[in-house]
Amino acid sequence: MSNLNEFSAGDVLVFQIESGFGLLRILEIQERGNDTVWHIAAYGDYFLTIEMAEDALPTFTKFRPQIEHIALTDRAFHSTQTARLGHFPVRAEEHELVEQWKKNPTISDRSVRLLLGIR
Numbered sequence: 001m002s003n004l005n006e007f008s009a010g011d012v013l014v015f016q017i018e019s020g021f022g023l024l025r026i027l028e029i030q031e032r033g034n035d036t037v038w039h040i041a042a043y044g045d046y047f048l049t050i051e052m053a054e055d056a057l058p059t060f061t062k063f064r065p066q067i068e069h070i071a072l073t074d075r076a077f078h079s080t081q082t083a084r085l086g087h088f089p090v091r092a093e094e095h096e097l098v099e100q101w102k103k104n105p106t107i108s109d110r111s112v113r114l115l116l117g118i119r
Helices: 052-060 075-078 091-104 112-116
Strands: 009-017 018-031 036-043 065-073 080-089
Touching: 009 036, 009 052, 009 112, 018 052, 018 091, 036 075, 036 091, 052 080, 052 091, 065 075, 065 091
Parallel strands: none
Antiparallel strands: 009 018, 009 080, 018 036, 036 065
C-alpha cells in the first residue's frame, strides 16, 4: 500500500519521458480494501527540461488534460516515477469527474505512459 502522505489531491506531478517531462494531476486518492486507487488527470503538454515545466506551473490551470480522469491501481500509478512539482486545489468540475466514476467504477492497471501512448 502507498504512503498516502507522499502526495495529496491537487498535486501536480512531473514524470520523465525519453526526451523530456510530462505532467499529471492527482484528483483524489482512495483506499479500497488493501489497495489504493489514484484518480489522476494526464496532460499531453511536454517539456524539454524540468525547469521549463516549473516555469509553466503558474499557467497550469489553463492546460487541458489529454486524459481528464483515469483511476489507476497503486501498482499502475507507481510504475511511473513522479515528483511533486506544485499544488492547486481540485476544482469542482474535476471533483465531479471522480463522482461520475463512482457510478460505474473501473480501475486501470496500465501505466500512465501506456495510457498516453508513450513507450
